[in-house]
Amino acid sequence: MSTPAAVRMTGISKSFGGVRALDAVDFEVLPGEVHALLGGNGAGKSTILKVLNGVHKPDAGTVEVGGRVLKAHTPEESRAAGIAMNYQEMSLIPTLTVAQNVFLTREARTGRGLIDDKEAERRTAQIFDLLEVRVDPRARVGDLGAGSRQLTEIAKAISKDAKVLILDEPSTALAVSDVERLFVFLRKLKAKGVAIVYVSHRMDEIARIADRATILRDGRHVITAPLSELPIDTMIEHIVGKRSKGLADVARGDVSRGEVLLELRNVTGRHKPDNLNLTVHRGEVVGLAGLLGSGRSATARVIAGIEPHVAGEIRIKGYPVPIRTPGEAIGAGVALVPEDRARQGVIGAHSVASNLTMGILDRLSRGGLEDRTRIREIADAQIKRLAIKTAGRDVAVSTLSGGNQQKVVIGKWLAADPDILVLDEPTAGIDIGSKSEIIRLVRDLAAQGKAIVFISSELSELLTACDRIVVMADGKAWADQPRAAFDDSLVPEEDTAHRLQAAERKLQAAIQEALIAGQEEPRV
Incomplete structure (x- = not known):
C-alpha cells in the first residue's frame, strides 16, 4: 500500500470581491x-x-492531509x-x-496549572540552538x-x-549565514519525513533547497516538476510568462553625479551606527551591505529621524540639519521605505488610495477638506506607475498580496517626491519580475537627480x-567601493548572468572580511 501524499489539494478555487x-x-x-x-505577486501562492491552513474556505475543491479530507476548513482543523505555517506577514x-509568542495558546504549565514562562523560555532556547542562531527568548x-x-x-x-x-518567505529579513543554518535544519526535518512547503522569490534559494516546484500564475497552475527539470531561467519564464534572466537583464547606465545631497559626519546612534561617515550625491545610488545586525537598518532609521543620533552631524545639501523626528526628516526632503511594511509601511484597513497619499495629505487639503479628485488622480498614477495589482484604488490594502503592499509603500513616498530616498529592503x-521593475525605477529616480540609499540582503x-x-559590520563602515570594483575582468561583459554571479562572490567575500575585522577590532 502506497504512502498517501502529505498534502493533496484538488480543483481549489477562491474569489475575493469579484477577483x-x-x-x-x-x-x-x-x-x-x-x-x-x-509565482509572481498576486499569483495565488498565499x-x-x-x-x-484553514484561514480561507475554498469556493470549490477538496483538501486532503495525510489521506484525510478536511471538511471544516478552519485553522483548528488544519492544526489538528x-x-x-510561518506567515509572510x-x-x-x-x-x-x-518565548511567549512561540508557545502562544500552547503555554507550558506548572503542576498547579499556572503558566510556566521559564519552561517556555527553555524550550524556545532549544529551538534556537537547533537553528544555531542567537535570539533571547526573554x-x-x-x-x-x-x-x-x-x-x-x-x-x-517549528x-x-x-x-x-509551510514557510512563506522565511528568509526575507535573514542574513545569508542565518539562511544557511535554516537550510541545514530543514534538511534534518525532511529526513524525518516532514513535508515542507517553501515559498520564496529568491531563485538561488529554491535551486539549493527544493526537490520539486509548483508554479502559479494569475491564480492558475502552470507547472509542477522536479528542480532538475527547472533551471533558474526556465522558472523565471514560467513565473513572468516570458523569457528573462531576472536582474541580469537590467541594464546599467553611466552615473552622472551632482553635488552631495546627504552627508553623515561621524554619526553615532543610540546603539548603531558607530562613528559612521557616509556621502550620497545627487544622481547616485549608494548601497549598504552587511549581515544581520551590521547596522544597515539602524543607519536608515537615524537618517529618517526614527532613532536619534547621539553624536556626529547630518548634513543636507551642505548644511547641518537637526533630524530628531520623522517629521523633521520629511521636512528636510528625506523619505524612508522601511523594511517592515506591515508595522511601519501601510495601514492595512485603509484603502490603497489612502495609503498612497497619506504622506502628502497636507498638500491635498484646503480648509480641512480633502481634495478627493486629486487624491484619486495621484493614486491612479502610482498604481499605473508601479503596476500595483489591485481590484481598485478603494479596496483595503490588506486585501493585496504582500508584494503589491510593498509597491504601495514605495508609491506612497514617490508621491511625496523627496530629494533623498532611503530604501530598506x-x-x-x-517576485523576480517586479524586482527588476523596482530596480529600474530606482535607477530612473537617480537619473532624475534623487540621492538614494539602498539596503538589501x-x-x-x-x-x-x-x-x-x-x-x-558592527555599526561601522569597513569598505566603500564603486560598483565596478566587484566585476571580474575574466568574465566577458556580454555574459551578464555569470558576471553578476562573480560580482556576488566578491561582495560576499568583502562582507565576511568586514565581519572578521569587526570581531578582531580591539575594544577599549
Missing part, C-alpha cells in the same frame, strides 16, 4: 520533500496556503491535521516575549529587529512538531541597483 485569486488549482506535496511554491504580538518582540522577529516566527512554526511545515516579498540587488557599495 478570482485561485482557479481550479491542483497542488500536491509528498512526505519528506521540500516543495517550492512559486491564498492557496491560507486555504490549506499537523499543519504549521508576521503573526507575532509585540508586547509579549519571544526579549520583548517589539524591541527586536526584523531579522530576529523572522527567526521567532520560524521558531514558532515548535508545533508539524507533519506539514524595498523588494522584500516581491540580496547581493544581486545591490550590485544591480547601486553605483557605490558601503560594507558595514
Whole structure:
C-alpha cells in the first residue's frame, strides 16, 4: 500500500470581491520533500496556503492531509491535521516575549496549572540552538529587529512538531549565514519525513533547497516538476510568462553625479551606527551591505529621524540639519521605505488610495477638506506607475498580496517626491519580475537627480541597483567601493548572468572580511 501524499489539494478555487485569486488549482506535496511554491505577486501562492491552513474556505475543491479530507476548513482543523505555517506577514504580538509568542495558546504549565514562562523560555532556547542562531527568548518582540522577529516566527512554526511545515518567505529579513543554518535544519526535518512547503522569490534559494516546484500564475497552475527539470531561467519564464534572466537583464547606465545631497559626519546612534561617515550625491545610488545586525537598518532609521543620533552631524545639501523626528526628516526632503511594511509601511484597513497619499495629505487639503479628485488622480498614477495589482484604488490594502503592499509603500513616498530616498529592503516579498521593475525605477529616480540609499540582503540587488557599495559590520563602515570594483575582468561583459554571479562572490567575500575585522577590532 502506497504512502498517501502529505498534502493533496484538488480543483481549489477562491474569489475575493469579484477577483478570482485561485482557479481550479491542483497542488500536491509528498512526505519528506521540500516543495517550492512559486509565482509572481498576486499569483495565488498565499491564498492557496491560507486555504490549506484553514484561514480561507475554498469556493470549490477538496483538501486532503495525510489521506484525510478536511471538511471544516478552519485553522483548528488544519492544526489538528499537523499543519504549521510561518506567515509572510508576521503573526507575532509585540508586547509579549519571544518565548511567549512561540508557545502562544500552547503555554507550558506548572503542576498547579499556572503558566510556566521559564519552561517556555527553555524550550524556545532549544529551538534556537537547533537553528544555531542567537535570539533571547526573554526579549520583548517589539524591541527586536526584523531579522530576529523572522527567526521567532520560524521558531514558532517549528515548535508545533508539524507533519506539514509551510514557510512563506522565511528568509526575507535573514542574513545569508542565518539562511544557511535554516537550510541545514530543514534538511534534518525532511529526513524525518516532514513535508515542507517553501515559498520564496529568491531563485538561488529554491535551486539549493527544493526537490520539486509548483508554479502559479494569475491564480492558475502552470507547472509542477522536479528542480532538475527547472533551471533558474526556465522558472523565471514560467513565473513572468516570458523569457528573462531576472536582474541580469537590467541594464546599467553611466552615473552622472551632482553635488552631495546627504552627508553623515561621524554619526553615532543610540546603539548603531558607530562613528559612521557616509556621502550620497545627487544622481547616485549608494548601497549598504552587511549581515544581520551590521547596522544597515539602524543607519536608515537615524537618517529618517526614527532613532536619534547621539553624536556626529547630518548634513543636507551642505548644511547641518537637526533630524530628531520623522517629521523633521520629511521636512528636510528625506523619505524612508522601511523594511517592515506591515508595522511601519501601510495601514492595512485603509484603502490603497489612502495609503498612497497619506504622506502628502497636507498638500491635498484646503480648509480641512480633502481634495478627493486629486487624491484619486495621484493614486491612479502610482498604481499605473508601479503596476500595483489591485481590484481598485478603494479596496483595503490588506486585501493585496504582500508584494503589491510593498509597491504601495514605495508609491506612497514617490508621491511625496523627496530629494533623498532611503530604501530598506524595498523588494522584500516581491517576485523576480517586479524586482527588476523596482530596480529600474530606482535607477530612473537617480537619473532624475534623487540621492538614494539602498539596503538589501540580496547581493544581486545591490550590485544591480547601486553605483557605490558601503560594507558595514558592527555599526561601522569597513569598505566603500564603486560598483565596478566587484566585476571580474575574466568574465566577458556580454555574459551578464555569470558576471553578476562573480560580482556576488566578491561582495560576499568583502562582507565576511568586514565581519572578521569587526570581531578582531580591539575594544577599549
